[in-house]
Amino acid sequence: MAASRGSIHGEWSGRLMFVLAAIGSAVGLGNIWKFPYLAGQHGGGVFVLIYLAAVAVIGVPIMIAEIMIGRRGRGSPINSLRTLAVAEGRSARWGWLGGMGVATGFLILSYYSVIGGWTVAYALRTASGTFAQASSEAVSAAFNAFVGSPAALASWHTAFTLMTMFVVARGVRGGLERAARYMVPALFFILLLLVGFAAASGSFADGFTFLFAPDFARVSGAAILAALGQAFFSLSLGMGAIMAYGAYLPRNVSIAPAALQVAVADTVVALLAGLAIFPVIFANGLDPSVQSVALAFIALPLAFGQMPGGTVFGTLFFVLLVFAAWTSAISIIEPAVAHLVERWGMTRRRASLWAGAGVWLLGLGSVLSFNRWSEYTWFGRTFFEVVDFATSNVMLPLGGLLIALYAGWVMRREASADELALSPAGYATWRNVIRYLTPFAMLLVLLQVSGALRWLG
Numbered sequence: 001m002a003a004s005r006g007s008i009h010g011e012w013s014g015r016l017m018f019v020l021a022a023i024g025s026a027v028g029l030g031n032i033w034k035f036p037y038l039a040g041q042h043g044g045g046v047f048v049l050i051y052l053a054a055v056a057v058i059g060v061p062i063m064i065a066e067i068m069i070g071r072r073g074r075g076s077p078i079n080s081l082r083t084l085a086v087a088e089g090r091s092a093r094w095g096w097l098g099g100m101g102v103a104t105g106f107l108i109l110s111y112y113s114v115i116g117g118w119t120v121a122y123a124l125r126t127a128s129g130t131f132a133q134a135s136s137e138a139v140s141a142a143f144n145a146f147v148g149s150p151a152a153l154a155s156w157h158t159a160f161t162l163m164t165m166f167v168v169a170r171g172v173r174g175g176l177e178r179a180a181r182y183m184v185p186a187l188f189f190i191l192l193l194l195v196g197f198a199a200a201s202g203s204f205a206d207g208f209t210f211l212f213a214p215d216f217a218r219v220s221g222a223a224i225l226a227a228l229g230q231a232f233f234s235l236s237l238g239m240g241a242i243m244a245y246g247a248y249l250p251r252n253v254s255i256a257p258a259a260l261q262v263a264v265a266d267t268v269v270a271l272l273a274g275l276a277i278f279p280v281i282f283a284n285g286l287d288p289s290v291q292s293v294a295l296a297f298i299a300l301p302l303a304f305g306q307m308p309g310g311t312v313f314g315t316l317f318f319v320l321l322v323f324a325a326w327t328s329a330i331s332i333i334e335p336a337v338a339h340l341v342e343r344w345g346m347t348r349r350r351a352s353l354w355a356g357a358g359v360w361l362l363g364l365g366s367v368l369s370f371n372r373w374s375e376y377t378w379f380g381r382t383f384f385e386v387v388d389f390a391t392s393n394v395m396l397p398l399g400g401l402l403i404a405l406y407a408g409w410v411m412r413r414e415a416s417a418d419e420l421a422l423s424p425a426g427y428a429t430w431r432n433v434i435r436y437l438t439p440f441a442m443l444l445v446l447l448q449v450s451g452a453l454r455w456l457g
């Protein structure tokens, strides 16, 4: 019986470790520098409300679906999706959906690891006092020189890829779980320290207002789509990362409450990140609405550099980003590594080596797109931007749509009801949402119907 089998990759040592690992995956660069920026752009409190709705309506149901498929299939997303489909008398080609997820993971990690490298470099720079009392021009010039150097970016990209593959190579218990066990609590601790610093030395009221005061004039189709897309990316959905983590979940853990906890924690971190960042920006009279890259790597180093205690707290901010990016990165590549182990009988070390080599090579494209190749664009986008756009706006929503259809229509009621073990009302709610509402919302994202939605604004 499929239900009683374990995974060949091992299991989390318990419910808490799964929840921590999934939070580690979910809490990433997306929460800390993208969410606050998007909220600022799209009307503060209104965006936050739409985002909460998106997490509840799209995020949680799909997260439940991914964990459920993973735990029932017990393998890499490719194998889980294939095995369960065949068990339902459906096509083995559903495995291709897992294959698309693996490909998406390679693409996402290739650029995520470049930015991850920046966070490591900036943690060290801030710690060494580079930005203390530095002028605005000096901080911008330092950033431009940094991204203008292929050698610097390639070195930090290499370092971050090695850090990621080092953890993944050590396996579920010795690698993924251990990383989450230490880094996720540390991450919360650092974030609370930073919010405390912002409350004590920043313009907390201004930051709070900017983030939460609802500006209803800014509700637009674009805001809704941005919230849907961000909720999806932030919860690590649509490519099988959470599905792979679900495959290592012990049988006796209830899936829905665990998914809910992960979603709540991820959202809380995003909100706290805004409360840590904006008061510091306002206290220094800086512009809060710059793009997320400029916010994290120019405005914040500058702001911290002007403040007493800024070297320590600025360093903590970048260490926070490093931990967030690192525990996310390992989940982005886990489906690929699990697949290499299952399909080619590789050891985890060898599989990590190959996957890391692929990520590294692809990532060089993103490295160069900030300097040598910055002139080469496709529809106005550099290589980095094309990869980001194709994955976030096309491949992840498509993956999410197909995962929802799979969980709601391919898997029989008996199978999903057995795996979820919910109350009848809870199960009926989830099933209706995943069959109708979620696919509809994913289609909206996919079709980018911002024009058609404009009447809402």
Ligand code: TRP
Pocket: 025, 026, 027, 028, 029, 030, 031, 108, 232, 233, 234, 235, 236, 237, 238, 239, 241, 328, 329, 331, 332, 396
């Ligand atoms: N959720 C992470 C963030 O907010 C990124 C991430 C990790 C991710 N795993 C993923 C995104 C899987 C999409 C799919 O930065």
